[in-house]
Amino acid sequence: MRMKIIILCLALLFSGGLTFAENSAFNRNDQTVRLGQKSGTHLMYATSTPLVLEFPGTDWTLGFTSGSGEYNYSYKDYNSSSGLYTTKTQSINFSTQEVTARYYLGNSFNIPLGYANYKISYPEWVYSGVTYDIEYSITQLNYGIGNEWTYDWGGYFGLDWYQGGSKINDEVKVKHKSGTETSSTLAEATKTSTDIKAFAGVFVMTFGFGF
Structure with missing residues (x-):
């Protein structure tokens, strides 16, 4: 479904939508602030x-990005004490905080940059009958290439074709809550988070309206 939305947006842009964004640099400079979503x-x-808050300009756009969400899934957990498997439901909480900048090389082509802090937490994470609260955070530098079109009527649409990331540092916090902790359960709790690498993506869209 997400790919269909991306294809539709691209089709609209390149089949006439760009006509209203021929003066993107001028339109950006004519705005003071804009609100959007990524x-x-x-x-x-x-x-x-x-959500995105940005301060646009002809050559540079500076901004802030902030958001949070939750994902739930089920899995089988083996309890070594009882020798039984049980079905567990796990919630994962995601948090995004970014300070961003875009440097424009022309009307729409730009280099997006960012200083980001991402957090992933696993509340009530269970392994072999032992329960932990786990929080993993990573600070990284983002970079990429993209295009961004600002329309005459105030709207804007950005498409970062590629966004990479370089890890600056990361941290994992593991809190034992219940059950008999062993070196293997603690190692697994720590490993669950530190398996995560610097985040990257393609076809990153930002869209909204400026004033």
Whole structure:
């Protein structure tokens, strides 16, 4: 479904929608502030649906991104004490915080940059009958290439064809809540979070309206 939306947006843009964004640089400079939302093929944006506050300009746009969301799934957990498998439901909470910038190389082509902090938490995470609260956070630098069109009527649509990330640092917090903790359960709780690498994505969309 997400791919169909992306294809539809691209079709609208390149089949006439760009006519109203031929003066994107001028339109950006004519705005003071704009509000929008970020989405696309990127784990943190797809799960936290962040809102965007930006201050546009001809050559640079500066902004802030913030959002949160939750994902639930079920899995089988083996209890070594009882020798039984039980079905557990796990919630994962996602949080996105970014300071962003775009440098424009012309009317719409730009280089997006960002300083981001992403958090993923697993409340009441159970492994082998032992319960933990786990929170993983990563700070990274974002970079990419994209186009952004600002329309005569005030709307804008940005499409980052690729967004990469370089990890600056990360941290995992593991809190034992119940059950008999062992070195193997603690190691698994820590490993669950630190398996995560710097986040990247393609076809990252930002859309909204400026004033």
